[in-house]
Amino acid sequence: MGVKRMKELLEKLKEKKIKFEIREREEGVKKKGKRKTVLVYTPRENLRDIVKMLIETSEDFPHFSVCSFADYGDYVELNYHFSTGYGKPLQETNVILRVTLKKDDLRVPTLTDLVPATIFSEREIKEMTGIEIENIPDGRHMFLTKDFPDGVYPWRRDETAPKETRKMYEVWK
Amino acid sequence: MKYEIPIGPIHPALKEPILLQLTVEGEEIKDVDVIASQNHRGIEWIGMNRNNPVQSIYIAERICGICNISHPAAVILAVEEAMNMDVPDRAQYIRVIQCELERIHSHLLWAGVAAHEIGFDSLLHYTWKVREKVMDILELVNGNRVTKAIMMYGGVRRDIKKEHIPKIKKMLEYYKEGFDKLAKFFLEDKTIEMRTRNVGILTKEDALKLGAIGPTARASGVKKDVRQDQPYFAYPDFDVKAITPDMFTGEVVGDTYDRIVVRLLEVKQSVEIIERALDELPSGDILAEPKLVKLLMDLKKAEGEGVGRHEAPRGEVIHYVKLKKDFEPFFSWKVRAPTYSNIMSWIPMLKGCQIADVPIVAASIDPCISCTNRVIRINNDGKREIIGGDELHRLSVKKTKRLLEGGS
Amino acid sequence: MKFTFIPELFRQLFSKPYTNLFPVKYAPASIKETLEKVEKGEIKITPPVEIPDKETFRGKIQYDREKCIGCRLCIKVCPAKAIEFKEEEKKIRIYVGRCIFCGQCVEICPKNALSQGEEFLMADTNKVNENWIVE
Numbered sequence: 001m002g003v004k005r006m007k008e009l010l011e012k013l014k015e016k017k018i019k020f021e022i023r024e025r026e027e028g029v030k031k032k033g034k035r036k037t038v039l040v041y042t043p044r045e046n047l048r049d050i051v052k053m054l055i056e057t058s059e060d061f062p063h064f065s066v067c068s069f070a071d072y073g074d075y076v077e078l079n080y081h082f083s084t085g086y087g088k089p090l091q092e093t094n095v096i097l098r099v100t101l102k103k104d105d106l107r108v109p110t111l112t113d114l115v116p117a118t119i120f121s122e123r124e125i126k127e128m129t130g131i132e133i134e135n136i137p138d139g140r141h142m143f144l145t146k147d148f149p150d151g152v153y154p155w156r157r158d159e160t161a162p163k164e165t166r167k168m169y170e171v172w173k
Numbered sequence: 174m175k176y177e178i179p180i181g182p183i184h185p186a187l188k189e190p191i192l193l194q195l196t197v198e199g200e201e202i203k204d205v206d207v208i209a210s211q212n213h214r215g216i217e218w219i220g221m222n223r224n225n226p227v228q229s230i231y232i233a234e235r236i237c238g239i240c241n242i243s244h245p246a247a248v249i250l251a252v253e254e255a256m257n258m259d260v261p262d263r264a265q266y267i268r269v270i271q272c273e274l275e276r277i278h279s280h281l282l283w284a285g286v287a288a289h290e291i292g293f294d295s296l297l298h299y300t301w302k303v304r305e306k307v308m309d310i311l312e313l314v315n316g317n318r319v320t321k322a323i324m325m326y327g328g329v330r331r332d333i334k335k336e337h338i339p340k341i342k343k344m345l346e347y348y349k350e351g352f353d354k355l356a357k358f359f360l361e362d363k364t365i366e367m368r369t370r371n372v373g374i375l376t377k378e379d380a381l382k383l384g385a386i387g388p389t390a391r392a393s394g395v396k397k398d399v400r401q402d403q404p405y406f407a408y409p410d411f412d413v414k415a416i417t418p419d420m421f422t423g424e425v426v427g428d429t430y431d432r433i434v435v436r437l438l439e440v441k442q443s444v445e446i447i448e449r450a451l452d453e454l455p456s457g458d459i460l461a462e463p464k465l466v467k468l469l470m471d472l473k474k475a476e477g478e479g480v481g482r483h484e485a486p487r488g489e490v491i492h493y494v495k496l497k498k499d500f501e502p503f504f505s506w507k508v509r510a511p512t513y514s515n516i517m518s519w520i521p522m523l524k525g526c527q528i529a530d531v532p533i534v535a536a537s538i539d540p541c542i543s544c545t546n547r548v549i550r551i552n553n554d555g556k557r558e559i560i561g562g563d564e565l566h567r568l569s570v571k572k573t574k575r576l577l578e579g580g581s
Numbered sequence: 582m583k584f585t586f587i588p589e590l591f592r593q594l595f596s597k598p599y600t601n602l603f604p605v606k607y608a609p610a611s612i613k614e615t616l617e618k619v620e621k622g623e624i625k626i627t628p629p630v631e632i633p634d635k636e637t638f639r640g641k642i643q644y645d646r647e648k649c650i651g652c653r654l655c656i657k658v659c660p661a662k663a664i665e666f667k668e669e670e671k672k673i674r675i676y677v678g679r680c681i682f683c684g685q686c687v688e689i690c691p692k693n694a695l696s697q698g699e700e701f702l703m704a705d706t707n708k709v710n711e712n713w714i715v716e
Contacts, residue, residue, distance in 0.1 A: 025254055028409030029262045029455065035254075035403050037480065061381040063397070065514070068493040068507035081480065081491065081509075085402070087395070089412070092402035094480060117384030117517060145210050154218050162218075224660070231660035231683050295590055302599050309633065316637040316697075322683040330688065331637065354589075363583040465689045466654065577706055 005085065006093055009057040010038070018046060037094040044099055044108055051080075051114050054095060058084045062095070067121040069129050071157040076101050078108065078131065080118075103158075107132040128155045175203065178528065182211040186290065186532035193519070193535070200527045205520045220506045226252060226326070226472045226496075227465070229503060233492070234320050236508060237541050239282065242275040243485030244492070244508070245324035250405055251494035252326050254479030256471065261458040264328035265407040270450050271323055272406070272483070273443040274314075277348065278307045279486035280436040280443075283539045284359060287433060290532040291368040296358060303351055310344045313337055326468060327461030338451055348444050352437075359433055360421075369429035373522040373534035376427055383517040387488020388439065389538045391417050392432040394425035399484040410453070411446050429537040436539075439486075473501055487511035487539045512541045602627050632699055639682045641700040642675055644715045648694035649673065655686035655695065667716070674716040678708030 013020050023037040042050055054062045065081040080097040099108060110133050111118045122133045123142035130153040133139070141148060153160045181192040190211035196204035216236055220229040233244040246268065253260065285300035308318050314337055315321040323329050333341075359365060375385065380393040390397050398415035400408045416438045418424075418431035425431065462468045478495040488511030495505035515538040522534050604626040609615040618624045632638045651671030656664045663679035664686065687695045705713065 025257075027405045029265050029407045030453075031409040033404045033409035035405065060395070063381075063386070064384045065489075065491045066493070066507060066509035068505060070495050070505035079493065081493065083403075083482075086397045087402065087415070089401050089414075090404065090409070092399075094403075094482075096480070115384075116382050117514065120513060120517065141210055143210050143213065145213070154215070155221075225657070227658050227685065228660040231681065231685070235681075293586075295593075296586055299586075299589065299593070305599070312638075313633040314637065316634070316639040317682065320681065320683070322639075322685070330684075334634075334637070337634070357585050358589065362585045364586075465658065465685075469657070573706060 005057050005059060006038075009053060012053050012057070013040065013050070016046065016049070018042065018050070033090045035094070036092075037096060039096045039098060042097045042099050044101065047080075047097065047099055048109055048111065048114065050097060051111055054082060054084065055114065060084075060087065062115070064115050064117040064121070067118075067125050069125065069155050071129075071155065073158070074103050076103065076106065076129065076131070076156075078125065078129075080111075101131065106130060107134055109134045110136045112137055127153075129153050130156065130160060174198070180531060180535075187535060187540075188286070189540070191516075191540070193523075193531070195523070195528070195531070197528060200529075202523050202526050202528065202531075205523045207516055207519060209516070217506050217508055220503050222502055225469065225501045226503065227469060229506070230324060230326075231320075231322065233508070234322065234324075236510065238319060239279050239541065240275070240485045240487065240490065240510075241320050242271050242324070243483050243490050244510075246272060246406075247481035247483040247485075247490045247492040247508075248494065248506075249324050249326050250481030250483060251479040251492045252472070252481075252496070254481065255477035255494055255496050256326070256475045256479075257477070258327050258461055260328055260461055262407070262455040263332075263457045264459045264461075266450050266454050267329045267333055267459065268324070268406045269408060269411070270333065270447050271315075271321065271329070273447045273450075274307060274311055276443045276486045277440050278304055278311065279539075280440050281307070283436060283486075283536075284355075284433065287429075287533065287536055288359075288365070290536045291365065293364060296362075299358070300355070303348075303355065306344050306347055310341055313340060325460065326472070328459045330460075332459050333454070341447070341451060345444050345448050348440070352441050352444075355440075356437055359437060360430075365433070366430065368530075368533060369433065369537075371426065371428050371430075372530050373429045373526060373537055374427050375518050375522050377425070379521045380427070380518065383521070384514045385488075385518045386514050387485070387511050387539075388432055388435045389488065389515050389518055391415055392425075392435045393427035394419070397489075399482050399489050403482065405483065407450070411449060413442070413446070416442060429533055432537045472496070474498060478505075485511055487541060488515060510541060512538070516540065601630050603629050629702065632701075635699060638699060638701075639684050639697045641677060641698050641703065642680055642682075642686075642715055643696045643698045644673070644675060645694045645696075646672060646716075648692045650692055650694075652691060654689045654691065658685045658689050660685065672716065674714060676709065677703065677713040677715060678705075 019041040021039040025035045027033050027035055040050060062082045062084045063086060068079045070077045078099045078101060082095040083092055084095060085091045085093050108131060110122060112122060119138060120142060122136055125131055126133050126139060127141050127144050151160060152162050154162055176197050178195045178197055179192060180195060181187050182190040192208040192211060194206040194208060195202050216232055219232055224232060230245050230248060233248045234241045236244045281300055281304035285297040288296035288300060312318045314333060315323055323331060375393045377394045380390045380395050394417055396415040396417060398413060400413040401415050416435055418434040421434050421438060475496045476498045481492040483490050490511055491509040493507040494503050497504035518538060526534055615624060619626055649672055653666055656666055660683060661679045661681045663676045665674045667674055684697055687697055
């Protein structure tokens with residue numbers, strides 16, 4: 001998204017009173033370029049609206065990369081990594097939509113009807129973290145096997161995390 | 174009458190385990206389902222629980238044997254952003270050279286595999302012979318052909334020696350001379366054209382919606398290349414332009430042939446980048462923090478998050494890293510390999526194709542399944558007993574010993 | 582031309598093989614017998630390709646026991662956990678079978694007790710025999 005388009009998005013966010021943060025990091029040796037990241041603190045109920053805004057303000061279509069996750073004990077953080085404005089030198093901006101969820105209420109709406117590319121990540125999030133994806137069209141396991149036990153979530157840092165197995169380097173000798 | 178044909182998990186057409194469930198009517202493919210859960214390694218989990226960040230570079234290197242510069246490149250970019258670390262100029266240039274060397278070898282490897290998938294094995298051997306030149310240079314510069322162990326937080330681990338530069342330049346000359354020949358074999362040959370033209374078409378719209386990346390997206394006309402859009406390392410200096418097939422053929426079809434065009438042109442582009450980088454190589458340090466012990470301490474104290482995006486040969490690889498104070502492993506680590514995004518484009522590509530085209534269409538995105546599958550398999554306490562990796566390992570050692578004793 | 586690769590194919594017929602014929606020119610009927618003969622000195626094997634640069638090459642790990650002070654830094658950074666600490670002697674033991682040749686331990690060693698040699702032919706059926714344990 002060009003600079004103009006980016007401003008459009010940020011103004012829309014301000015209108016809706018959604019907090020965001022802009023980060024920049026300089027790259028390059030002789031010629032400097034800036035890596036721009038917009039971190040949007042997205043409330044769960046606004047997630048779909050913000051993705052719609054992102055689609056509206058993008059020239060092509062926002063590229064969806066992946067979902068990442070961090071477990072802080074009593075709450076978790078889910079990040080949707082998007083990028084927009086590709087195709088022109090130095091014009092791309094990373095957009096991270098951060099949804100914070102309480103441990104006792106782990107659910108987010110699906111984005112698959114808006115951005116079809118999210119299906120793999122949503123399936124992955126569902127199996128890895130135990131977050132319920134509302135209205136997900138395909139809820140099968142993505143990377144874990146069909147017979148993987150329920151209630152074990154590899155990315156979590158609480159009692160649902162898998163137990164440490166015997167290490168290969170200990171049984172190796 | 175509809176039939177279901179499984180291709181995979183272990184199948185000669187796919188070099189790595191993945192399952193394609195095809196629904197066919199006669200020879201024509203009507204529907205495709207991709208089932209990825211065949212190969213689990215739990216790399217992210219190890220990085221988040223067992224390893225310190227320095228060890229995690231090497232486990233990132235082993236996510237994929239071919240992109241063994243790309244994954245460490247992305248993880249160090251993420252950590253450098255999280256720690257707000259500055260990198261010396263010379264190191265940035267060496268990183269660019271290493272990344273482009275990797276692109277040359279990976280694209281040539283892919284070109285050989287593509288030739289093999291359509292049964293053109295003599296071209297496979299020719300391409301891999303050409304590829305040996307860059308492998309020799311990689312061994313000369315890094316001391317190792319495959320896992321180069323060169324990336325480090327805040328720089329690179331080994332410098333490019335003065336006496337190596339003429340040898341690298343000789344290799345670049347070889348590729349410049351050999352490029353036309355290679356292009357003639359791949360792009361003018363009737364056999365390849367017949368098997369790849371209008372096969373496995375991915376439209377621009379599908380590529381955008383399904384989040385395709387790298388050569389797969391560029392072959393469909395999406396001008397998307399991280400080196401151009403959001404340059405990192407020393408890439409801003411080189412003004413990299415995303416390559417689309419219309420530069421060569423004058424039109425964008427988005428088929429398998431176009432993907433060959435894009436990859437071959439990228440080899441040429443990489444040669445040019447390396448040549449410029451060698452000429453303009455600045456002098457100075459190669460590490461921001463040469464004392465590894467201090468670096469480990471700093472990493473432990475650091476707090477922050479970063480996203481590393483690197484244009485790997487197959488497309489954009491993203492690593493997200495979160496560091497927490499007094500917590501030695503990565504607090505959060507998410508790896509997104511290029512194939513993760515590109516697998517989805519198999520579905521529109523394969524629909525309407527014939528069964529015989531599955532190998533070349535599947536190979537045309539340059540899939541790297543081991544990159545994509547990085548999940549653990551655990552021993553569960555419940556009713557079902559899953560045999561873990563160590564037990565399987567023990568059994569296989571036992572079998573090898575038995576065979577040896579049997580003298581067969 | 583329609584089939585552009587055909588001239589190259591004929592050229593290939595008359596050119597020298599590109600590969601190094603390691604270990605012997607033709608595949609033997611029994612590898613085990615051939616290796617036994619090599620051990621006795623009856624057959625000579627074609628040597629592998631020369632190491633391009635001995636300084637940068639990363640081969641089998643070498644350990645100087647005298648220089649080692651037992652600081653355990655190498656154990657901390659070893660990504661493959663190939664290094665074990667011997668408590669009573671305050672020295673280390675390296676399992677080469679697990680080593681991934683990254684050279685991180687060589688880099689971190691404060692006393693330069695570790696280095697990487699030129700040996701790289703390490704295929705073996707037993708990963709823990711005395712050749713592949715450095716101590």
